[in-house]
Amino acid sequence: MNKEEYQEKIANIVCGKSEKITCEECYILADGNVCKNFKECRISEKTEEQLEYVMTSIKENVFLKACAGSGKTEVIGLKAAYEMKKWNSYNQGIAVLTFTNDATDVIIDRVKQFTGRNAVYPHYIGTLSSFIHSYIVQPFAYTLTGFEGKDEDFSFNIIDRTVPVYSNSWLNTYKCRVSYLEANNRWSSIFAHQIGYDIEKKDFYFYIGKNKMEWLSEYYLKPAVQAFIKEKRIHNAKFWEMKYLRKCFRECKEVFWKAGFSTFDDLNILAIRLLKRDIGHKIALRFPVIFIDECQDLSGNELRVLKALQEQGCIVHCIGDLNQSIYEFKRVDPDEILKHVGEYKQKELHINFRSCKEIVALSERLINVNEIESANLNNLFGSNSLVYFEYDKPDDAINSYYKILKKFDFLEKENRILVRQNSMKLQLEKSTRDGMDEKEPLIVATQLWKDGTPQQMKIALELAGKQISKWLGNGRTKANYYCPKEISSVFYWRVFLMNVLNKILSSKKLSNFNVTCGKWHEYAKKELGIILEEKYPIIADYDEIKDREFEKMINGKSYRVSNGNKDVVIGEIDEKVKNAIPIMTIHGSKGCTFDTTLVISTKNARSIGGHWKEHWLNGTGEAKRIGYVASTRAKYLLVWGVPKMNSEDKELLKSYGFVNGEDLI
Template sequence: MDFTKEQLDYIDAPLDRHVYLKACPGSGKTEVVAAMVSKSVRQWSRFPSGIAVLTFSNSATDELRGRVRKHLKEPIGFPHYISTFDGFVLTRLVANIASELTGYKGKEGDFRIRIVEKTANIYRTHNSICDRKISACRYNFDLERARFIFSTGERGLDNQLNSTVFDKNIHDDLVATKRNLWQAGLATHGDIDMLALMAFKEPKLAVHFSRIARRFPVVIVDECQDLSLEQLRIVEKLSEFGVRFHFVGDLNQSIYGFRKSNPENVSKLMAKLEFESYELSTNWRSGQAIVDLCSNILGTGQVMSNQNIASVMPMILEYERCPSELLPTIRNFTQAYTNVVVVARGYTTLNRLRNGESVEGVELLAVACIGAGSGSVKDIKENLRVFAKWLAERLHLQVTKVGPHCPIAMESKLAWRKFIHESLKFMVANGAGNPDQTWSMWVRTAKLALRQLPDQVFVPAEIRKYLEALRHLNLVARKGQGAKLVSARLMRQKVHGDQADAMRYETIHGVKGETHDVTVVVSSLQPGSHLSHWQDWLRDPESEAARFAYVASSRPRHILIWAVKKLKPAERPVLAKLGFKLP
């Protein structure tokens, strides 16, 4: 790859200073970071110290590790390190001092903290709070708001809890309950950040953090706009021990407000630590019309595009009642392209698009079984995840963060994955993978198979008692669906005749960092609190809602489509001015 001057400037950026690389969508950021890391590794002379490169997802970590390997012609190895930010904080900052921080006495000499899902309903408060005893996994202390924030899974209860001012007795109960969780060797990911910040306050642990700073004097954080305030505090504390940071990203792509990321906080820290700025200002991914529209969404200055890609004006498609009405039109229009992705703010809109209405309950179980029965290797991971989620929720299992949905009772995550895999094979072998039957027949078949599951030899001893509830399981088809074929509802692979559906369906968060041939961004039926309607996206160019639209609309190389509910006359000029071709 031939690098531009902007890209080469960053590849040669100093490692002894804080640096910010501002990278617009399609700028080649990941390749440039990989080249910079590879160059630095080759020239590194500070063994056994090394460079840490941190991302915010396992997939991003794998992608960056693969790019670096391509440049180095071998895997990156000791003393260097590529991981997620969460993984770095847990394994490098907290793991070795966890027992000192939490009072956890360990288990058979193992003092590691186990990460549990925030949905786990364990270690509940002594007092009832808003008429509920709250699990320690379902709240965290928020530095920005200086109070506990609750996430119970019940919106009404969360609103009530998060708007209540608690007295000292309740506050102390929340603190004690959280400490009880930690003393048992358990924590959520949010807890790990707080444990790290607690450790920084302990003078006796300064030696520990000095050792970390010597081990990793340079830390590169990709997608820095996703840093929460707690994580930014960790960065600031490590910088006091001499660690130098490279932040890489685009503050305009900050879309993880639910994880407490805020681009203003990132900007403030960079100003405080006097980061030196570099920029990648050319979008090599998209045609100019798409790039211009993205700039208009945020009200930023013009960005140059790839002049080798034809500039095709983005377009609007309108639906009357449901986005699924547009599927034939979209398929017909995009049939010349192989990478067509339909994007929406949330799964509810996506499910309505694929099926005309939401897929839930027993249908999720059917999706997993029928998907496994299709023999598609590509979809097996998703089928395993869906089945594990359905089973854990049906049996009310308390689960860890990994697994997927692995019960706390299971020591081995691998054993859990094998069990889920064998269980799906068993379901398919007993007829639950066959979509060519009515829903009444299918639920009867699935019910009989699930009732036999506790007797199978592949069931791990740790969870056998929990599976006993399956012996009396009852499944019923959705009202009005009993006589209809399962395939008519779920097998979207057969969309018309024998033609396979080449389109992929993802959330906006799911496509961040991707490149498509065609991106179809679907607006919900009406504006609201979910920020899934086009009016929400355009109301304030500095809002997270605007950044949702910016991220989604900057994915395609060739064609951008917004699918919106039938426009009123007064709404049409708004979208035309933005840069859309209207029907």
């Protein structure tokens, strides 16, 4: 079939176009929603390779390799709508799965545009984790784990791995018998919510602190651990054999599950086990066709869930770009994904509609390919589409970026600043007080809430929730503002926090930051209990505990001044950045399109994937892919902010097409 034949067949199904008229005539005559407010027919504007994928069979597994800016989301929306319009079953459906709520909303919107329907039932469009949670694990997992439920509710409580044990003493019930030997020869406990299992690697992993992950097999072989074991085996020849450690980790998890608790990754393990039963066949009957958007983000365990669904009869279409796989910290291995989809029928989208040819040429060099074509002919910056600015401080690069946008009258366009680390993002936004976030979360929350930006107010709610949940008990996850498990409504918990912060700021003493932390705590112990009790009716109906004693809740024992800060004057947060350019992490920018971007390199190569030279140009694997993702968001102007360079490095950047931005402003 050729392009015209593809578009005729698709338009007949999606738009109900008569075979007697062309797509162009249909566009002129039609008063429907599919092409409303568009300058041309949405079917005929697609390329032949886009339409060819839409026409691929849903009776065979397909991998659609889609380069950055290839219109992937639009194509997924059209493909899903095309199949849904042909669908004739009311008790079976197609599942369109992605990885974020934002991506879900975009796909739902596209499908509604193409189908002209508000409802998607019997189909499902949502995140992969929500699909696993709602359709596989929550309805059936209790049959695996022995969880007896509570008030006939057999759903699991999801506990984030970052939930601190010191303020959630109930987690001590789920302490592993194996501990962690620190570098200073001190021992740290390992808890069930910090433990996971990777089926692909057949190994347990666990977290120490916020982000430090260890594989059990690697931990076991560390010289210090082996020395400890050797010493103990003098008296016990079988002390800490590997099979014993694995047994301890497994049993710790099983006790956790039996009590009705789970982490997000536990859901994948439970789903894989459930899909091997009759439940798997039922799921495959309910959703015989599954689309996976952004398939490069599949973790090893999620990939096994997908395999289990296929084994039960599901047909799978994977859509994505393995060059944009940048979630190694989630144990995502693009080589494993490539191996899996290598057995699928292969399709490709190789035309980049987003970026001008200079940006596309750079992106190809970053990943060593020569197969992407730019369809963006609006080269608004000409030979100045790639620009670098040197900096002493990252703020210098932002100021230079602002100047070039102003000079070229681009301040009102869609501009973004991209950084590798969330910590740099927060500092550039002046959203944090560095270590004070951890030491005095409520003080920082109150300061950020006062005349803050939306981002600062979001962080304020997280910090306030973190502290207040310690008094009300058992905060769960940062995403839920540490809502205690006894409070069933996250929405009203958030409203409660907002009201508490507003009330704190109305206090003459608590809104005064020209005092020491010790003095602020002194005021807080007198006023916070009254404030919490006053605002408590907002969440009272959703609280399992009905006898809160607010007058006894906050005292010297439950709210101590952080070490070393008793006599430190709080002071005001630095002047907020009067800069209308939003700042994002590179990970957060995935899938986004902007008119211009400033990508700020770290000062050195100690960060993972953040340095322009060591990682983006000369790196390998994920470090190089991070540079690719960051450099493919812009349509017209890509700016790199780099630390001060020597002449050799300047020549290196110029060889990639970059020009010195100082010559332009």
